[in-house]
Amino acid sequence: MIFKETKKKSPSYRAARIFRTNACLLDKKLAALGLCHGQLPYLLGVATQAGQTQDELATSIRVHRAATARTLKGMEDAGLITRKENPENRRQKLVYPTDKANALIDDVLAILDEQNELMLKGFTTEEKIQLLTLMDRVLDNLDNAIKEGCNV
Numbered sequence: 638m639i640f641k642e643t644k645k646k647s648p649s650y651r652a653a654r655i656f657r658t659n660a661c662l663l664d665k666k667l668a669a670l671g672l673c674h675g676q677l678p679y680l681l682g683v684a685t686q687a688g689q690t691q692d693e694l695a696t697s698i699r700v701h702r703a704a705t706a707r708t709l710k711g712m713e714d715a716g717l718i719t720r721k722e723n724p725e726n727r728r729q730k731l732v733y734p735t736d737k738a739n740a741l742i743d744d745v746l747a748i749l750d751e752q753n754e755l756m757l758k759g760f761t762t763e764e765k766i767q768l769l770t771l772m773d774r775v776l777d778n779l780d781n782a783i784k785e786g787c788n789v
Contacts, residue, residue: 648775659752666748670741671715677745679708683718683734684742690729691720699783717741 644650663674672680678698683689689697695705709732712718717738723729757765 655756659756662755663748663752666752667745670744670748672741672745676708676712676717677749679705679712680717680734680738680741680745683732684738687733688731690723691732692729694732712738 660674663677667673667677678700679694682694682698686693686697691705691709692702694709695702698705700708709718709720713720716735719733719735720730721733723731757768760768
């Protein structure tokens with residue numbers, strides 16, 4: 638009973654449930670492209686800024702370096718990215734999208750647009766703006782907490 642009352646007041650519970658439900662729906666759509674939702678931050682991050690280091694990518698998408706290395710290995714095996722030694726620092730790997738990955742971007746963005754429409758179905762324009770504004774405030778609070786000492 639305590640958890641039931643707690644989750645009524647919990648933005649974390651709602652955010653986690655939204656994430657899990659959205660991930661399930663996205664995975665069904667992305668499967669046709671040979672992708673899963675967990676690859677999207679990496680794919681879009683690398684497509685947006687080709688040639689960044691693995692560490693830069695991990696930091697920008699707020700994922701641990703070890704998890705980033707594992708995911709990128711799978712994406713490399715699938716022919717979605719290439720990793721090249723950084724000529725300025727041979728211990729670093731620079732990450733680039735392949736032609737295969739670049740060919741998927743428009744389809745991925747269309748799926749994400751479709752998913753956003755689904756999530757905001759029935760919302761007025763004002764409600765959409767208000768929701769996104771409030772979510773941005775939550776993100777700012779969390780980003781500030783990370784800056785104050787939480788290493789991802």
